[in-house]
């Protein structure tokens with residue numbers, strides 16, 4: 004029975020497949036580079052370890068004193084310096100030194116040059132020209148079997164060192180077809196001799212029969228050790244970097260997976276929404292219309308004795324209408340400070356009007372400056388008298404961008420400044436959130452605010468496909484009154500309140516926009532330039548009488564009528580006739596089915612006498628009570644209404 008071989012690397016018995024190389028056997032798994040762990044094409048075996056060619060070079064190869072590159076084949080060691088044989092050249096003839104040489108003033112001179120007469124010999128590079136003993140040894144590869152030291156010290160016996168025995172009775176080395184006699188220690192050469200010994204690599208390629216070549220141990224020098232340490236440190240640092248990179252890649256992958264998950268959630272929510280819409284149109288009789296709950300302010304489909312058709316769309320509940328935009332973190336509202344104080348702090352000692360006047364007169368910038376390249380412009384949404392409103396993106400979110408340009412007939416930088424200052428200072432749920440403005444180009448200014456998806460109230464009311472219960476109508480009216488109550492509490496008159504300046508969110512909240520515009524100061528101009536607005540203008544304004552904030556109450560009366568009737572006031576009437584009609588006391592007709600309290604409120608608000616009109620505080624409270632008294636919404640089609648009645 005044959006005993007199993009032992010692996011030259013791990014010393015354990017080899018019971019299965021083995022690699023036989025260079026007279027040694029290895030476990031197949033052990034036959035890898037001990038430094039990089041890769042498979043071996045050729046190898047070095049040192050101190051019981053296997054190394055691949057690059058690792059061996061990296062770890063053990065000597066560095067040439069002349070070219071600073073590792074020496075992988077023949078090493079010439081002369082005077083303690085290491086050279087590639089090709090780099091070991093004569094300082095005089097610049098030829099490779101293959102025979103004897105002299106070490107003169109720090110340089111090597113070949114034997115032939117040294118024999119030249121002194122005057123024809125080029126001067127040595129060093130100021131010292133003393134010829135000193137020269138010693139060189141030639142070593143093949145990093146672990147050659149032979150190293151011969153040579154010296155010349157004028158007739159002294161050159162030391163010849165064989166680092167490996169040449170074998171029994173051998174005193175020659177065969178180079179190619181030539182046999183070179185290696186002098187024994189007793190021979191006395193007169194000059195240095197360099198024996199350039201053919202590289203006898205101890206690397207073994209796979210097809211070399213094992214046991215042919217000797218494997219030589221390598222004795223690292225102190226320089227080798229230092230270099231190895233540096234290399235090891237560099238490898239360690241590289242490894243750390245690779246680990247960090249791996250960690251970052253893992254984090255990135257996690258983030259991408261999270262994003263994918265979010266996307267899936269959005270898609271599922273959309274599918275759910277679709278299913279809910281489908282099922283509600285199938286199960287409710289004859290249709291499902293939304294009712295509103297003030298506490299949550301969200302809409303939910305519920306059966307109601309509605310007269311609207313099943314095709315009627317409803318303003319969708321916000322919770323179901325989630326878009327990627329909604330998942331983004333909200334953009335923080337910019338809170339301006341004047342002399343280090345916020346608006347509520349300033350209001351303790353000053354009126355809003357004083358603060359605003361100060362800001363405008365002193366041209367203070369109380370807005371957040373938004374750079375043009377931070378904004379992505381989208382499609383045009385609306386073109387009003389003072390500017391154009393575009394869809395856009397800011398910080399990844401949908402926004403409304405209002406552009407004031409000199410192309411606009413009513414372009415006014417004062418109006419822009421006033422609007423921007425008011426919008427920056429105000430912070431109320433019934434106004435759109437204002438993000439900031441850009442005034443880089445005085446002929447093209449823009450400001451950015453929250454995008455309100457439902458569009459303006461007028462469009463919602465006139466859209467017959469949108470079903471609205473009375474409760475929802477009241478809820479919109481309450482929101483507008485709430486915004487106006489707040490505005491008046493600050494002493495700000497809107498001057499342009501109308502259904503086109505109220506926006507509806509997709510959870511049916513109302514937000515007032517476009518307030519405090521200075522163009523309304525010259526109301527006669529407004530009347531002639533923007534006739535549409537005259538429907539909401541109070542008689543005292545037409546009469547050019549002094550007006551107070553109660554002109555906004557009049558406008559609100561018209562808005563209340565619009566909300567209930569879902570029609571345009573004075574529809575079909577020549578715009579020029581409206582001021583006359585209004586001053587004569589003519590108003591749109593309130594339909595007979597209008598709830599008494601609501602109708603009473605409309606009439607009180609559009610009263611001809613400004614002083615008789617209620618304040619928003621009262622309006623808000625009354626409408627809120629009316630809303631509170633309703634439990635279930637009653638969806639109502641737009642009324643067919645008579646429009647002009649005194």
Ligand SMILES: Nc1ncnc2c1ncn2[C@@H]1O[C@H](COP(=O)(O)OP(=O)(O)OP(=O)(O)O)[C@@H](O)[C@H]1O
Pocket residue numbers: 384385386387388389390391392403405435452453454455456458459499503504506516517533
């Ligand atoms: N934040 C917003 N979100 C969605 N739509 C908006 C927003 N701001 C304005 N709009 C749309 O743009 C329209 C005009 O806006 P705005 O009233 O501010 O401009 P304007 O030039 O003052 O118009 P007008 O002279 O008719 O009052 C609005 O009726 C509305 O449809």
